[in-house]
Amino acid sequence: MALLARRARRAVAKAVSLGGAGAGVELAIPAHFRCPISLDLMRDPVTAPTGITYDRESIEAWLDTGRATCPVTHAPLRHEDLVPNHAIRRVIQDWCVANRSRGVERIPTPKIPITPVQASELLFDLAGAARRHDAAPRCAEVVAKIKALARDSERNRRCFASIGAGRALAAAFDSLAAADAAPTGRVLEDILSALVSMMPLDDEAAGTLGLPSSMGSLVAIAENGSLAGRVNAVLAIKDVVSCDGAFADLSGKVDEIVDALVKIVKAPICPQATKAAMVATYHLARSDERVAARLATAGLVPVLIEALVEADKSMSEKALAVLDAVLASEEGRASAWAHALAMPVLVKKMFRVSDLATELAVSALWRLGRAPRDGKEDEAVTRCLVDALRVGAFQKLLLLLQVGCRDATKEKATELLKMLNKYKGVGECVDAVDFRGLNKLSA
Secondary structure, X not given: OHHHHHHHHHHHHXXXXXXXXXXXXXXXXXXXXXXXXXXXXXXXXXXXXXXXXXXXHHHHHHXXXXXXXXXXXXXXXXXXXXXXXXXHHHHHHHHHHHOHHHOOOOOOOOOOOOOXXXXXXXXXXXXXXXXXXXXXXXXXXXXXXXXXXXXXXXXXXXXXXXXXXXXXXXXXXXXXXXXXXXXXXXXXXXXXXXXHOOOOOOHHHHHHHXXXXXXXXXXXXXXXXXXXXXXXXXXXXXXXXXXXXXXXXXXHHHHHHHHHHHHHHHOOOOHHHHHHHHHHHHHHHHHOHHHHHXXXXXXXXXXXXXXXXXXXXXXXXXXXXXXXXXXXXXXXXXXXXOOOOHHHHHHHHOXXXXXXXXXXXXXXXXXXXXXXXOOOOOHHHHHHHHHHHHOOHHHHHHHHXXXXXXXXXXXXXXXXXXXXXXXXXXXXXXXXXXHOOHHHHHO
């Protein structure tokens, strides 16, 4: 390490001596100032036991992917093995200062990361504050510290998450939400903001947020909070309904949750909130057919169908997944049967988006093509099947069977072909553009 520092100082001296003569020449970063992973100038150098120095952000990102070895030497490596290299950091700062005239900005001195003991003390303070009568002001103060520290670095955020910050924040949120003297919405939004930064939540934290008092406050914030608060509330609701253990406590709040989520989908506030609301409604619809019916009566089906017209890949897959889940209910199918774009949009999505989107579209078409529970194929079902034929569903389903798909999708496609065959005389139209995803599907 000392040898490396001496070499670096010589590089700084050389940079200083050549500064005037080298004006107009592209400045090269010394090799030993570059992180071996990113090849960029190191801003927070840390050294592994192997003697290799990395930029903290890059090596921690490497370790976070599940790798447990030094990228250069392949020796075992853990987060706690990394030691800040103050010597090389100061030399890099000197080099930056020496080349300021050439557009190099001095790297800031990294802040000292929080320790697990310090993080635990803050969470202990938060738990104590939430139990007191004057909880709101003190909670706001502690949460502000937690948020600031978590924003400082990913290492700090990970430190908080590893010692149960999600559980502590969820407990504080529930304590304040259940208090007789309700705190200002701002305090709850602050706690929620810190809590979202610790996601994904574990089952215990999600279960706490799933309690009636917490869920009531989450729904209220999702509907009437600030823009950031609404986004965070939807993200939290998504985590709760995605957790099987937490959903059991939501039965009394389903109507409120459904209304809040459908409102977000109908009137989007940002892509992140819309996608989170989609994921949440998917889990709700899959949990119980009665909930799927409630989503349909809230007006979700027409919104999904119309959103699919211009949706990108990610949104198309999510909207198709939600639509397929809601169509499991009679109310969902009735709503889709009444929409003129339902079948054309679903057929158009086949082969145009992804393998997943194609299979979801087939499943939705299959649900809509089936007769109602009384076994009688009514006018709405007939019209939908004819609409599907007119936009090329028959040819696409045949092609899907030829190029291959999952067994469950194959069964639905085969059954759909039998349904459509009864109306085969109807004029059909196929757009060649609809098959542009065929190569990927058959690969």
